[in-house]
Amino acid sequence: MSRKLPTTDGGDELLARLGSLTAQARERAEFQRSQVELAIALQRGMLPDELPSAPGFDVAVQYAPACHGLNVGGDWYDAFTLPDGRIGLSIGDVQGHNIEAAAFMGQVRVVLRALASVAGDPGELLERTNDLILSIGSDLFATCTFMRLDPATGMLEGARAGHIPCVWASADGKSGVIEDDGGPPLGIEPGTRYPVTRHRLTTGGVIVLLTDGVVEGPSMPVDEGLDQVVRLAGVAAVAGLSAGSLASAAIKGAERVGHEDDAAVLVVRHGPPTLRLR
Template identity: 60%
Template sequence: MREHDADPPDNAQQLLLTLGRLVDQALERIEFQRARVELAMALQRHMLPPELPRLPGVRIGARYAPSRDGLAVGGDWYDAFLMLDGSLGLAIGDVQGHDAEAVAFMGQVRTSLRALAEATSDPGEVLSRTNDLLISMGFGLFATCCFLRFDPGSRDLAVSRAGHVPMVWAAAGGHSGIALDRGGPPLGILPGERYPVTHRRLTEAGVLVLITDGVVEGPDYPMESGLAEVVRLVRAGFDADPDVLASAVIKVAELTGHRDDAAVLVARYDGTPDESLLADPPGTSAP
């Protein structure tokens, strides 16, 4: 007696089997994407400073928000470090791209700038040497950057920019504005480029805020509007802890409609009262 072949599954069974396979595939994709995001975020965290320096009379805070595209990482970065002569270096930058290559290049920019800052006290010279070094590496990418050097003893502040967003400032007396310092082109484009330096002296308690363009500019949101909003927030939150103020400033990015990553670096100086935070601040404006 022959055994009958098994009956083929009915439509309901076939549907359940298909759905099961689709669910398994979806779960695999979710786990893969989660692993990619966790790896990318770990790489990004490794490239940012693990902690910010502490200096008498100066408090520092920072925030970073990842890109909402690609690997959820990008080329925005910040750094703050004590130099051998006791001065404070503050840097922020934005590397072209939003992928692992951009993060790797960002690491080269940050490492190069730190190393070269120990060789010269002139921020413009630091940017010039960093620019030439990056070009010699042949990455084919570029980066904007703003680098500040502050001497707490003399209260001298030297600022140089390479195609980057200007910093925002506010003082205890209620003054605030945008430091429209002269600058040069982004790093990694033109060999032998020289970057101008603006020298100031901090004369009272105040706040300096460095940002990337992902905070203040979007497809339908001009940078001028974003900078004006940052000035308003910094003025209103003048007495806030630097980390709290940095958290408030980085939320401006939600207004821009931009999917770029964003970074904010805040330095608060507890100085002595005077007429202005920035003595002889050429090229500043208060929107």
Template identity: 60%
Template structure:
């Protein structure tokens, strides 16, 4: 006859010990997650510019909001700087992925764009040079981007797009639209990529708004509806304070139904001086 060992009862002490071990493991995991989020947020804060350039007749403002879930932070950026010839360069973009790696790559993209813009002839060449520079770094990430160059002498805005969301424009006389300009592949995909340049004369006063897809696209509505909402806002606020307009545009992200980070950059411009108004075609 086989004797069965009595079943060992689980004591309260055993349960408390197990619970304590599991709690400690969960706390350690939560602390690690929190530390990574804080690091990504710190990188994001340090890499976004503290201020944006402006000129008489051109005022600028930007807004950024981090993602609302997990480590979805670090991919979106905005930037603005003065070029060697006195023109102003502006960029908005979105790095594939998130977390600390995306924040670090975003910094590389921004630095690459600034370096390329200092020697490039136009925004298309700026994106081409930055694209080849990023590919030489052998990263697995890529980035979408729009780069602008504003010339205060000609009152001309040149733009090029690397797989990025279209910009939105409006004039104080009530016109507004979506800048569906021709573009190229995102940065970091293929070597030797070319980026067409679109040129606009900012003859009437108005606003030109760059943004990332976190503002206009999500489960709640498609990008077309998001862009249409932004166009209505920009059309109504083309003559408003750029900071107020940037805040209003960023709030569209609350309706998208997703938790991606989002960035907005507003260029609010006066009408071109009379000596420039007769040259070229007005915005829109």
């Protein structure tokens, strides 16, 4: 027969203390979850709902939030039609993973849109954006790639600010990384110049803009991840995959390596796809 042990005053105090610590831990967990949900909602609300259409081109995007924790709030993508009929394409990543980063991301994206129609080329656009970011005195910085696509010729001109390079592929299966010098991230150094690189997107070819969450994870270094996307783009171009199918495949590859950051992919294909994957 069991006997009920008497509860001492010290035991009551210990139980009360444990209860208080448990309640505090629960409150902290609830607060962190609410912060994550708010950052995700803020970020998604600042990203475009629709992508522009250009005759003869297929444009698609895929985005996946961070797998866990507060690693959310910094990645963005954008695509819009400029007054002269060209298409502006941008993708980037803000330093930090919180509500402040999500809000700063929205500011940078809006600035790029506002200046894209008046800047002479993508290099000048990044230069002016960099100067504006520095003028507001923010402690944050952002990496970014901006490209302008001329649908009439398939010509792409772009500039890169400390961001992951873009991947290209042609209809014959050749693929690689667009080599350029680039420049430092936006918001780091005043008076920075960003070199412009030009690349012609031929019929059946694709261009892939992406963030580092797609190519980097605990089990995969950046170079290896980029090689994976290069191979994927080459296969997709030969098979005639749609831009959406290629973007989805790239995101799934990021999920398999356990990406810990946001992941965004923006794909442009020259010519209508011959195959779409579900």
